[in-house]
Each structure stands twice: as C-alpha cells, then as structure tokens.
Amino acid sequence: MKVANYAPVYCAIYPQLAEIARSHGYALAIHGSLGRDMDLICIPWVDKPSGSLIVIKDMCNEFAIKEIGQSEIKEHGRVAHTLSICHGECFIDLSFMPTQKMEQS
Numbered sequence: 808m809k810v811a812n813y814a815p816v817y818c819a820i821y822p823q824l825a826e827i828a829r830s831h832g833y834a835l836a837i838h839g840s841l842g843r844d845m846d847l848i849c850i851p852w853v854d855k856p857s858g859s860l861i862v863i864k865d866m867c868n869e870f871a872i873k874e875i876g877q878s879e880i881k882e883h884g885r886v887a888h889t890l891s892i893c894h895g896e897c898f899i900d901l902s903f904m905p906t907q908k909m910e911q912s
Contacts, residue, residue: 812841813897814841817897818841823870827862827866830865831856832852832855832857833852833862833903834849834852835849836848836850844898844899844900845897846899847900848902848903849901849902849904850904851904851906855906856906859878867890872891872892872893873891874888876889884904885904886905887900888900888903
C-alpha cells in the first residue's frame with residue numbers, strides 16, 4: 808500500500824479555487840499527480856483578466872493559504888507562485904500564463 812498523501816485535500820478545495828480564478832477571468836487547470844503538491848495553472852480566458860497577485864490574495868483570503876517565497880518566471884513566460892496550505896505540509900504550485908496576445912503562425 809502506498810503512503811497516504813494530501814490528494815483528497817487538494818481535490819476538496821479545487822472547485823472553490825477554480826471559481827475564484829474564473830471570477831478574475833482565468834480558467835484553472837490541474838496538471839500533475841497531486842501526490843506531493845497540487846500543480847495548478849491559470850489560463851487567461853478573457854481579454855483583460857485580473858493580475859496574479861489579486862487572484863492569489865482572494866485565494867488566501869478564502870482559505871488558510873499564504874504565499875511563500877518569491878515568484879519565478881518559467882518557460883513560455885509562465886509565472887509560478889508557491890502557496891502553503893494550513894500548517895505548511897500541503898503546497899500549491901500556482902502558475903499564470905502570460906496575458907499578451909500571441910502572433911498567429
């Protein structure tokens with residue numbers, strides 16, 4: 808039997824996190840196994856979505872979540888933030904895709 812993990816916690820809070828993201832103009836998607844942490848990506852879905860810090864603030868106000876560390880720029884301009892849930896053993900890696908319009912090729 809595998810060691811228990813926090814996947815049930817992540818699944819339980821995802822619908823509310825998705826609604827917060829949606830209210831700011833983002834689609835929220837899970838990527839990854841949920842075994843160690845919850846990897847989420849906010850994809851701009853409207854012309855002018857809210858800034859990432861506003862979305863994070865609303866998520867932190869809704870749950871016992873706080874941002875830890877510094878944001879980090881990843882491949883394709885994605886900006887990643889690490890959020891700690893409750894007592895610090897559960898984590899969310901929350902990325903935001905860039906909002907600028909891309910050229911069609």
